Amino acid sequence: MLESVIEFFKNLPPKNCVTCGEVIEEQHECYSNKCDSCNIV
Numbered sequence: 001m002l003e004s005v006i007e008f009f010k011n012l013p014p015k016n017c018v019t020c021g022e023v024i025e026e027q028h029e030c031y032s033n034k035c036d037s038c039n040i041v
């Protein structure tokens with residue numbers, strides 16, 4: 001089960017920041033659509 005989940009995320013295309021378009025590295029805040037720079041409010 002866990003391996004299937006990992007494979008699922010591996011196959012996902014890289015996310016891009018909705019603000020600057022920079023590719024977002026996989027991180028704990030995977031629910032965010034913004035990069036670290038744009039995420040700072």
Ligand SMILES: [Zn+2]
Pocket residue numbers: 017018019020021022034035036037038039
């Ligand atoms: Zn950004």
